[in-house]
Amino acid sequence: MSTVVITGSTQGIGRGLAVEFCRRGHDVVIAGRNAQRVTETLTTLASEAGKAAGQTCDVAQSDQVQALWDLAVSSFGSVDIWINNAGLARTVWPILEIPQEEIETMVRTNMLGTINGSRVAATGMVAQGQGKLFNVLGGGSDGEYFPGLGLYGTTKRGLDYFTNALVKELADTPVIVAKIRPGMIITEAVVREARANMENFQKSRKMMNNLVDTVETVAPFLVDNILATDKSGTKIRWLNGPKMAGRMLRGMIKKRPDQFEAFGL
Numbered sequence: 174m175s176t177v178v179i180t181g182s183t184q185g186i187g188r189g190l191a192v193e194f195c196r197r198g199h200d201v202v203i204a205g206r207n208a209q210r211v212t213e214t215l216t217t218l219a220s221e222a223g224k225a226a227g228q229t230c231d232v233a234q235s236d237q238v239q240a241l242w243d244l245a246v247s248s249f250g251s252v253d254i255w256i257n258n259a260g261l262a263r264t265v266w267p268i269l270e271i272p273q274e275e276i277e278t279m280v281r282t283n284m285l286g287t288i289n290g291s292r293v294a295a296t297g298m299v300a301q302g303q304g305k306l307f308n309v310l311g312g313g314s315d316g317e318y319f320p321g322l323g324l325y326g327t328t329k330r331g332l333d334y335f336t337n338a339l340v341k342e343l344a345d346t347p348v349i350v351a352k353i354r355p356g357m358i359i360t361e362a363v364v365r366e367a368r369a370n371m372e373n374f375q376k377s378r379k380m381m382n383n384l385v386d387t388v389e390t391v392a393p394f395l396v397d398n399i400l401a402t403d404k405s406g407t408k409i410r411w412l413n414g415p416k417m418a419g420r421m422l423r424g425m426i427k428k429r430p431d432q433f434e435a436f437g438l
Contacts, residue, residue, distance in 0.1 A: 174223065175199045175253035176199070177191075177200070177253065180232050180238075180258050180290055181204070181232070182205060182227075184362075185361060186388055187203075187259070188388070189388035189392035190258070190395060191203050192218065192221065195223040197222065198223045200224045200248075201223055201226075202244060202252075203218070203227035204232075207229070215227050226244055228241065228244055232257075232286030232289055234289075235293070238293045242294065251301050252298065254304070255298070255304065255305070255306050256307045256353070256399070260282060260283045260286075260328075261283060264325060264366045264370075265366060265369045265373075266321070267320075276324055279328060280324075287332050287335070291339060294306050295350075305349040305399070305402060307399060307402075307409075309353045309354075310332055310352055310353065310354050312325065312329065312357075313325060313329045314333040314354065315330075320377075321370075336351075340405045343405070349404065350405045350406070351405065351406065352409065353410075354408065354411065355391055355411055356391060356410070356411035357385045359385050359433065360388065367438055382429055383420045384412060384420060384421075385433075386411070394411055395409060
């Protein structure tokens with residue numbers, strides 16, 4: 174079994190991955206900025222087959238990321254898989270209207286946090302002689318534009334380049350570097366952004382309803398593929414082009430049950 178570290182794993186897809194790994198008997202180290210959520214997540218994981226540890230971590234602070242690695246090694250001996258999942262999406266404002274503090278928090282979390290996590294994990298994995306490093310990308314990472322995602326997409330596009338660079342620079346090391354695009358998942362963050370701008374959400378609701386999925390649906394697929402990845406440069410993608418096209422076509426024939434109602438939207 175593997176030891177897996179997941180940043181931003183007290184909610185959303187990060188928490189879903191932690192639960193799925195632990196359920197399968199892997200040892201999991203979780204992290205988040207909110208101490209109460211870390212405690213609550215550890216309580217949930219305590220009932221699963223694997224062991225779990227965790228602590229608060231602001232990924233924009235490199236010393237805290239290093240402390241997370243150290244916790245994993247002291248708890249379980251080594252780190253087999255490191256997933257840079259921590260991220261922030263603020264999609265309510267267009268580029269010229271988003272508050273400066275929101276820009277800075279998003280850039281620090283998404284970009285600096287992933288850079289910090291990658292440097293700490295890759296350094297440790299080279300030293301221990303093995304390991305797999307995954308960066309979670311998202312909307313905009315392939316260069317596509319979505320309304321409201323101007324700055325969020327910019328950070329994810331930058332991380333795509335950064336991950337490609339890591340693949341090349343670590344090619345002669347025992348570290349496998351790969352990407353994860355989890356697709357459009359209904360998470361706490363999605364609900365928050367929808368409620369912050371219900372008018373905009375309602376405009377795109379019909380289209381999104383054909384494409385979104387829940388954490389419980391996507392997490393097992395991602396874990397299967399993370400465990401199976403054995404080559405640098407691999408991209409694990411839940412919502413690929415053919416799947417998107419198929420869902421949109423089916424949606425024209427038969428309306429999909431509303432996926433948002435269960436989340437109070």
